[in-house]
Amino acid sequence: xxxxxxxxxxxxxxxxxxxxxxxxxxxxxxxxxxxxxxxxxxxxxxxxxxxxxxxxxxxxxxxxxxxxxxxxxxxxxxxxxxxxxxxxxxxxxxxxxxxxxxxxxxxxxxxxxxxxxxxxxxxxxxxxxxxxxxxxxxxxxxxxxxxxxxxxxxxxxxxxxxxxxxxxxxxxxxxxxxxxxxxxxxxxxxxxxxxxxxxxxxxxxxxxxxxxxxxxxxxxxxxxxxxxxxxxxxxxxxxxxxxxxxxx
Amino acid sequence: xxxxxxxxxxxxxxxxxxxxxxxxxxxxxxxxxxxxxxxxxxxxxxxxxxxxxxxxxxxxxxxxxxxxxxxxxxxxxxxxxxxxxxxxxxxxxxxxxxxxxxxxxxxxxxxxxxxxxxxxxxxxxxxxxxxxxxxxxxxxxxxxxxxxxxxxxxxxxxxxxxxxxxxxxxxxxxxxxxxxxxxxxxxxxxxxxxxxxxxxxxxxxxxxxxxxxxxxxxxxxxxxxxxxxxxxxxxxxxxxxxxxxxxxxxxxxxxxxxxxxx
Numbered sequence: 205x206x207x208x209x210x211x212x213x214x215x216x217x218x219x220x221x222x223x224x225x226x227x228x229x230x231x232x233x234x235x236x237x238x239x240x241x242x243x244x245x246x247x248x249x250x251x252x253x254x255x256x257x258x259x260x261x262x263x264x265x266x267x268x269x270x271x272x273x274x275x276x277x278x279x280x281x282x283x284x285x286x287x288x289x290x291x292x293x294x295x296x297x298x299x300x301x302x303x304x305x306x307x308x309x310x311x312x313x314x315x316x317x318x319x320x321x322x323x324x325x326x327x328x329x330x331x332x333x334x335x336x337x338x339x340x341x342x343x344x345x346x347x348x349x350x351x352x353x354x355x356x357x358x359x360x361x362x363x364x365x366x367x368x369x370x371x372x373x374x375x376x377x378x379x380x381x382x383x384x385x386x387x388x389x390x391x392x393x394x395x396x397x398x399x400x401x402x403x404x405x406x407x408x409x410x411x412x413x414x415x416x417x418x419x420x421x422x423x424x425x426x427x428x429x430x431x432x433x434x435x436x437x438x439x440x441x442x443x444x445x446x447x448x449x450x451x452x
Numbered sequence: 453x454x455x456x457x458x459x460x461x462x463x464x465x466x467x468x469x470x471x472x473x474x475x476x477x478x479x480x481x482x483x484x485x486x487x488x489x490x491x492x493x494x495x496x497x498x499x500x501x502x503x504x505x506x507x508x509x510x511x512x513x514x515x516x517x518x519x520x521x522x523x524x525x526x527x528x529x530x531x532x533x534x535x536x537x538x539x540x541x542x543x544x545x546x547x548x549x550x551x552x553x554x555x556x557x558x559x560x561x562x563x564x565x566x567x568x569x570x571x572x573x574x575x576x577x578x579x580x581x582x583x584x585x586x587x588x589x590x591x592x593x594x595x596x597x598x599x600x601x602x603x604x605x606x607x608x609x610x611x612x613x614x615x616x617x618x619x620x621x622x623x624x625x626x627x628x629x630x631x632x633x634x635x636x637x638x639x640x641x642x643x644x645x646x647x648x649x650x651x652x653x654x655x656x657x658x659x660x661x662x663x664x665x666x667x668x669x670x671x672x673x674x675x676x677x678x679x680x681x682x683x684x685x686x687x688x689x690x691x692x693x694x695x696x697x698x699x700x701x702x703x704x705x706x707x708x709x710x711x712x713x714x
Contacts, residue, residue, distance in 0.1 A: 278579050282578075288570045288574055292573065293571075294566075295565070309579075
């Protein structure tokens with residue numbers, strides 16, 4: 205279970221997170237919706253430990269990550285993975301090397317075993333045969349899929365997705381959504397997906413949360429979320445639908 | 453006041469980076485393959501540019517020395533001038549400049565691009581310390597290769613000077629070579645090596661620090677790279693002065709000590 209309590213984060217004078225609270229049960233997929241720039245990605249960066257919050261706690265497996273000794277924190281961090289908005293594949297490595305990176309860094313596996321796991325991960329994301337390609341030779345959707353392969357190859361317990369469908373055409377976005385669902389099924393991981401794409405949220409989430417002004421305003425199961433009568437949330441839906449209709 | 457505070461904070465971060473990287477390089481060294489790649493990148497690939505710089509500087513030094521000193525009857529000092537200048541000053545400084553331009557700029561641009569495209573965050577998300585994985589191998593390779601490149605540059609400079617003095621100005625071989633063992637001391641060699649070692653640390657840490665703190669997309673990478681090269685050049689020149697004074701002074705003190713007690 206992930207418990208986030210009273211999380212505060214500011215950059216210079218800009219206060220991004222203002223006492224945010226959120227609880228995610230094991231094996232659950234929570235989608236955090238919200239307008240661009242409200243701090244959804246910032247929240248993910250605090251959870252995975254790339255940045256430290258100014259105040260508050262992030263508790264995983266009952267342990268506050270921010271006060272844990274380095275080794276214990278690393279043990280928990282190694283069970284987490286994140287898909288970045290721009291995929292963040294390593295430019296200097298080909299697809300196979302990118303996918304094998306975590307295995308080579310942290311697991312004592314033979315080359316044969318690594319190759320086998322890399323091939324399996326790439327097959328899962330329909331990228332078999334692209335092992336030797338460099339990230340610069342891939343399309344946006346392929347890069348996202350390669351980044352998902354890099355995640356699933358080490359089977360993390362907690363997976364964070366930062367805007368997985370942003371910048372992709374609707375068909376590729378749908379493929380990525382399906383892939384996320386498949387990944388969830390196979391890994392049985394606890395997942396947090398940050399997006400402003402309502403269609404994607406409906407497809408991949410068990411629960412939806414609405415992030416507004418540095419806080420989570422609403423959290424509800426998918427089937428109940430859209431009937432919440434809150435003017436801010438309804439205005440977000442309305443704008444999001446209009447935007448989707450004008451850019452289908 | 454705000455800008456001064458920011459500059460001091462950045463300087464503090466930079467000093468902290470040096471200590472962290474040095475600690476990691478000693479206590480938890482990165483894998484040998486990463487170090488080997490950087491040794492090749494920094495050392496072997498810099499050989500042509502260092503050779504050209506050293507050789508041409510040696511030739512110019514010899515030509516100028518011979519031309520300026522011959523009418524005063526001091527042309528025989530040409531070999532000594534070229535060798536001293538190359539070993540003590542020009543070898544380390546020019547090699548550092550060349551390595552900054554070729555390696556430092558590339559390091560800053562590479563790490564800066566990794567920073568703005570979230571590749572460094574991806575490393576952190578996979579529990580890989582970017583300082584250990586990216587900076588420590590460059591630090592080890594840079595500090596190891598700079599003295600070797602400097603020695604190579606000095607040799608090329610002396611060779612260039614010899615070719616001009618002996619080959620072009622017809623100075624006798626012995627006139628060029630004979631004063632060298634008498635007047636070139638171990639200290640001359642050691643001070644050049646000490647300088648190049650410090651320059652190696654400066655180039656790698658400044659370039660990596662600017663790369664790791666890059667902000668603002670492609671334009672930010674360009675700005676950071678230019679900035680890192682300018683800072684490196686300035687740091688090399690300023691530190692060269694202080695190193696020269698400190699090394700000369702320590703040599704004087706040590707010589708007095710040894711003369712007095714041994």
